[in-house]
Amino acid sequence: MNRNESLDLMRFDLSKIIAHNVMKKNQNESRVSIGNVSANSQCFFPFARLFFLTMMFSALLLTKVSWATQENLIANASLEKAKGNVPAHWSRGQWGDLKATFEYPVAGHASKRAMKISVKSFSSGDAKWYFKDIQVNPKKEYIFSNWSKSSVSTEVTVKFNFINGSSKYVWLGTVIGTGEWKEFKTSFAVPVGAVSMTVLHTIGQNGFLIVENYSIQEVSPISRFSEGMVSFTFDDGFASAYNSLPILERAGIRSTQAIITGSLTGEGYVNPRYVTKEQVKEIAKRGHEIASHSRSHLSLVKLTEVQMQDEIIRSKQELANFGIIATSFMYPFGTYNEEIEATLKRAGYAGARCSNQGYATPLSDRFHILSQNVNSNTSFNTIKEWIDKAVAEKWWVVLTFHRQEKSTDNIFSNDPILLQQIVDYVKLKKVKTVTFGQGVAMLKR
Numbered sequence: 304m305n306r307n308e309s310l311d312l313m314r315f316d317l318s319k320i321i322a323h324n325v326m327k328k329n330q331n332e333s334r335v336s337i338g339n340v341s342a343n344s345q346c347f348f349p350f351a352r353l354f355f356l357t358m359m360f361s362a363l364l365l366t367k368v369s370w371a372t373q374e375n376l377i378a379n380a381s382l383e384k385a386k387g388n389v390p391a392h393w394s395r396g397q398w399g400d401l402k403a404t405f406e407y408p409v410a411g412h413a414s415k416r417a418m419k420i421s422v423k424s425f426s427s428g429d430a431k432w433y434f435k436d437i438q439v440n441p442k443k444e445y446i447f448s449n450w451s452k453s454s455v456s457t458e459v460t461v462k463f464n465f466i467n468g469s470s471k472y473v474w475l476g477t478v479i480g481t482g483e484w485k486e487f488k489t490s491f492a493v494p495v496g497a498v499s500m501t502v503l504h505t506i507g508q509n510g511f512l513i514v515e516n517y518s519i520q521e522v523s524p525i526s527r528f529s530e531g532m533v534s535f536t537f538d539d540g541f542a543s544a545y546n547s548l549p550i551l552e553r554a555g556i557r558s559t560q561a562i563i564t565g566s567l568t569g570e571g572y573v574n575p576r577y578v579t580k581e582q583v584k585e586i587a588k589r590g591h592e593i594a595s596h597s598r599s600h601l602s603l604v605k606l607t608e609v610q611m612q613d614e615i616i617r618s619k620q621e622l623a624n625f626g627i628i629a630t631s632f633m634y635p636f637g638t639y640n641e642e643i644e645a646t647l648k649r650a651g652y653a654g655a656r657c658s659n660q661g662y663a664t665p666l667s668d669r670f671h672i673l674s675q676n677v678n679s680n681t682s683f684n685t686i687k688e689w690i691d692k693a694v695a696e697k698w699w700v701v702l703t704f705h706r707q708e709k710s711t712d713n714i715f716s717n718d719p720i721l722l723q724q725i726v727d728y729v730k731l732k733k734v735k736t737v738t739f740g741q742g743v744a745m746l747k748r
């Protein structure tokens with residue numbers, strides 16, 4: 304493939320990401336998801352994860368559990384082998400209206416050779432280096448890492464390719480540009496049917512990005528719980544979700560209700576469709592978990608530090624004022640970064656759910672729990688597949704619901720009959736159900 308072909312290919316593929324970026328920037332939740340197969344690309348993932356991985360590896364070494372990672376699957380991952388003015392097995396990609404300059408080799412952090420991209424005259428698009436697709440095992444979990452230094456925030460996305468030629472992008476995270484070398488590290492699972500993948504570390508604004516020392520390793524053995532699990536989480540605190548609680552309770556299931564606390568105090572995001580504070584207290588008394596969904600339901604990455612902290616810390620305090628200790632947080636619009644995560648930890652939250660699509664395993668990051676979104680266009684068969692997959696792989700599937708109304712015009716709603724069907728199926732298959740907080744408590748990281 305010559306350079307132009309590869310550029311065209313990336314441009315074509317990345318059109319999906321453009322849409323995601325546009326949606327991500329949109330504060331209107333309903334617009335975020337209409338026609339959006341993946342409300343799921345909206346999750347930002349912090350990279351300050353090395354500490355936890357180190358702790359986890361140490362803990363495992365101490366307990367003599369062996370799940371050492373395998374070889375690095377990326378060819379020429381250290382970029383030492385050149386082929387003309389690019390590293391062997393690597394390509395350059397860009398799309399949109401920008402001027403990108405690719406340089407190789409440039410001085411690296413841990414190695415002699417790194418790759419650099421400088422972007423000027425940016426108005427749209429992005430630029431990236433990416434490695435030749437590698438084969439994936441859909442049953443495996445992988446750990447990706449690289450080192451980078453950038454003047455602006457950059458994005459890391461894994462692109463999975465399917466046998467029918469289609470692709471799917473899963474956002475792995477944002478690396479905040481500080482001008483310092485940083486390691487980005489995360490684990491992820493492979494969607495059903497994926498045959499190969501590459502990782503795109505993209506720069507989508509004026510500035511520079513230097514990358515090096517890439518690694519993808521299979522985690523072996525795959526991490527599993529003792530059995531598959533399902534959680535029922537409901538976002539925003541809709542009264543219709545409250546009205547549907549008997550469907551769950553009749554089956555002995557306890558849900559997690561993510562409340563926008565400003566709607567209770569009257570200072571924030573007030574909506575007459577939401578539950579009252581008396582109802583929230585009652586839900587907690589009935590044994591359901593109350594999670595924070597922030598105070599005002601704003602995209603936290605767009606706020607000042609003070610505003611962001613207020614959304615996270617005060618929402619916890621407001622629930623505490625009602626006698627509720629919230630340890631779970633659901634990111635409004637699924638957006639977050641390392642500072643938001645640090646604030647959540649300081650505030651005393653134990654875990655958080657984003658809107659990226661997928662399953663959780665014991666090695667999942669507790670502040671980056673993937674979920675499956677049940678919307679007005681989600682069929683029962685699809686949900687059944689998610690549950691079957693969680694049971695077969697002994698993974699945890701977190702279902703995310705919003706309104707429980709038979710509504711034709713709102714994507715964030717489903718007929719409560721569907722909820723009943725799901726509950727019946729879970730009971731029939733004797734699938735373990737946990738609240739979000741109970742699931743988080745079972746994670747190893």
Ligand SMILES: [Zn+2]
Pocket residue numbers: 332538539596600635636
């Ligand atoms: Zn929400």
